[in-house]
Amino acid sequence: MAEKIEDFGRVIPGAAKHRAAAWLQRVREVSDEEYIRRPLSEVFPHPDYAGLIDDGHDPLKIGYVRALREAMPSRPRGRNARRQMVQWFVMITTIRDAVMKMIDDPAGGQDMVHKISGEISGSNRNSGVGDLMMHKARAYSVLGHEQSLKDWGLFHTTSLPHQYYFANKAATVICEKAATVDGALQIMISRIEGIRAEAGEGVEKASRKRAIPKFYSMTASSGNILLFAKFGRIEVPLEEFADQNAARKWLSLNREEAINRAHEARQETRLRGERNAPRIGPRHRDGDVSPEDFMDTFGFSGVQFGNYVEGVRRQEELNRAWDGLMDLGDAIGVDPTSLSLKGRLSIAFGARGKGGKGAASAHYEPGQVVINLTKNNGAGSFAHEFGHALDNLMARAVGGPDGSYLSSGLSGGAFTAGISAQLNQALLNHPVASRSANLDRYRADDYYSTSVEMFARMFESMVKHRLDKQGRNNDWLANILDKESYEGLNRMLGRTGDIYPYLHGEDEFARFTTAFDRVIGAACSIGLLEPRTQPVITAPDAQIARQRPASSGLGAGARQMDLFAPSDQPMIGEAARPRPKTPVKRTPRSAEAPEPATPVIMQLPLGDDEGWDNIVFG
Template identity: 25%
Template sequence: MKHQIEDFGQKIGGSRKELFVKKGLYAKDIEEMTPLEQEEFVKRDIIFPKPKYEEMVKKGMDRFIVYLHKEIRLCIYPNPKLVIRYGSRDEISRNECLTYYIETIHKIMAALDNLKDYSGLQDFKNFIQTELFIEKSDKKYYLSVGGYITVKEKIFSILSQESIAEMLVKMKKKFFCIPKDRIAEETIKQRYQVNEYDGLTFRYFEEDHNSKNPKVYIIMSFSNGKSFYYINRNEFKKEALWNVGNYFVIDKYGRTICMVGDKASCQKFIQEKVAEMEQKLLLEKENNSSESKRKKRFVPAQLSKVTREGEELLNGRSITGDMMMKAFKFRAGEFGEWLSDNDRQYSLNYSFEAFYDLAKIMNIDLENISLNGQLAIAFGARGRGSALAHYETGRRVINLTKMRGAGSLCHEWAHALDHMLAKFFCEDSIHLATEIDGHEKNKLPASMLRVIDALRYKPDSRELTKYYLDSERFDTLAGKTTHGYWRSRPEMFARAFENYIDDKLIAMNLRNDYLCGHSQSYYQVVGDNVIYAFPIDKEREFINSCFDELILDLKKEGFFKEMAGNPKERVKKIMNYVPAIKIRERQKGLNGSKNTEQISFF
């Protein structure tokens, strides 16, 4: 699809739609990655994505062989083990470690492609011993360099009789690749077994005939031993029932006899047990379903319209990518392939106004908005699942989704700020400042440390804030996939910052929904209580004062510059050469210099 409005600036690269989706990840790719991208992408799950095991079984592969594929894949470390030296080898560089990791995984994948049935087990065992291990003179096997970086040592014995027996038990217990509608039947099949009494393999045995309540067993004989199954129901103890040709059901877990009779009655017993299990599983499913409804991933509602209240800035003109770079010094801009020209134009205009308002209320130079030329912006190009927006540390780019991203710009800019503070003060381009611990943390400004502390603790105490406690509660309400997301320091920092900016907007009689329209949407009502995942009341005031100190310090440190002159005049100069193209209606506010704009998405 050809667009009139194209990407601008440098090529950002590395978007999810481009990286390794079709071609896979190979050793040659690491040369083009930043260290942070190497950390993000050189992983087992990207190099060797989880196969569709159910489809492999459906295509006829033995269920245990498929399970073996799964267990072998799990022997690969999720991330490479970075080593400096191994054995007598010279120093191993980071890129060499990554190369070993990627190439070894590809070798394992190729070997698994040839492991389609039991006849391939010996070849795979040979592969393990020759490619992942080295046989030394003492006849012992040691991991090779690639093996040590890539796999757990237990892979060496994965095909031993003990390991295979253990995997068979696990496979059955997990109902691996068993269709859901057969789990009840499989559960009963694992526990109960119908047998024909023959008087040889199975023998009736009564212990202590003279006892009023003698112990009666059925003894099952096999090649290397015997098993005893106790008959605890009096009606089944009568020896007359145990005629050759009769059938009985054993409970393998309880080692008891639970039914004796003809074949039909024993099969009926099994069918009744299957029906009971199906009912039990159905009830469990309903309970889990109601639980999942209570614990659902929290996503702020899409804004029905975007409102901006403030001085008229664009005067009906349309922003271009060049203007974004000239005004704010953005490194690059990118649009999603399916974003129409109209959507692209709205995105440029909204974000230009939002960044201008952000610079004005922080009283920083317009160029500081791009964090001094390091930041890129993307619209609908690099989406991640259901996220409204996200910041990519590897490429230093903010992405806003087509419609749902409106309202999240300030939140993601806060993540970018968090990242650049770590790089500026700690020379750490991988982590965010809020993630840094230990002695490195002391390189951050004292005001930044106070902000981080204020998110979790009340002033001059170690008592937890309501903000932290409610964020922690949010994690329990929002489902198991969040893994501490809401109470993490980076997220608490970003939510607090967008509320700080929202308060500044209100104080200056301004409003910009595109910038921080979601700032106060992070709450849930539980019974008579409201759980807030953003600062409120006195805590909010204190955190805001800490942010004030941080912004002042960042100006003193040269991270930000004070806004000089009239920024609106600068915007006018940038826009001078662009013809006026009116793309939407604007209404003059009642107070002259103010302008109120409401654009509906529907």
């Protein structure tokens, strides 16, 4: 079995999995004497319990960690403080060492919990603590960490046989009694879940009450009355009527439906396909990619994996990234080995994102110069995030601050009249800008119409378009919904108008081509990228039509389709023949296939096209 691929290159600060290490380092730097002088909140702060579970720690173990931490008593005070201090300090350090031991071992599970619980319960000075903490740990493992269980305690009746119950003295909540502790625990968990449900319903009702839209009407050019719902700046068209009386009558009879439709129209619509189609294009490797191959070829600053990205998945991610970067180089006409942007860019796979509803599938961090692709949804967004990285590093290369972007129109001497201003104008005067502004009407603030986001979307549009022209497809780079599919999803939410935020149609691609090529050429001129010196191989049209999948129903893990493989290679739907595990070797271009009659060479013109000459870089 192959060894699990670990992070390689530089250590990229800020990853989710570094939370435990950062917390442990902070606690270890505190001396025993400081526990006597400083508050517990400073010398032994609460760790991020939910974050540790997200990083792969066992929920029961983290529940026990929290129960122990919350059991730590405050420093003794008063007349007997001196006599009690020694006993207090022994208890505090015992719990501290147990908590640190559990957090320091991500693989440690329930066996570790039971062992430490036994050690604490077996100590005279901590009698009874371990058992109660175990009960709370079980409750935390079920209920999560949204609220503390510190004020909950376990009690029993004085008469025999004992009956057990949990109570929260601070909230004056007393649960029903049970014959066993386990029964009492289940009652407490059910009671807390019920309290949360009631609170959630109250919040939801209050939210609905606060979010009632305003309704208004306007007269269309046809003379009909158009009825709208409005949330702040967000306007949602509802229905069209012959006159005002008909509009008022409909609203009075269908008010709840109108409110629901208005809320639905505020939802974000996905921009990408739900699944990635198999890759179509030339073979770029033989066998799996090793970290050494990846680093030697592309020279990224670092590559990072999240704890939840399994060993086999890590190899698949590296293979897909290799193929994707080779395809990206072909699409934009640069040497793919320069795509690390002078070795400054890093890649993270499922290591830095935040889950939950509405979470981004990928993001770029200018502070660490790293692209993060989430484990489940990141594939399909790399070209977009690479556009952000290129935009950011080009601005910084010519003197902009760390968080600046070339597309936003930087100021400063000759540079203002150069590529930044030209690119900004090319974006703002493009049809995508007006459609993006229309889409932003359904948001509380501008997002799609900002120049930085428009550049990233138009960049990935160009990448996908140019691969299409070469008879290729790589959804890992850019999996974009076509205009009809996107508008269809929006019609289901009651959204109308021209709101597709990507390039569409040959005229729009042609209109942005000059700006796009100038950006790539400028990046080459300052050394962020290097021009391609080899021709780009394209596939004959007949072969593309014959082998392109009919639909994108296959998942991201599907085997890539190789248009230039030997004829005995299985097609989609056929059983894949086993291939020996061999070290990756970049296949020479001449060996992939006979050179096409007219190879396509991506040119980077730097001529005197209108508005793009005399570019000055400081």
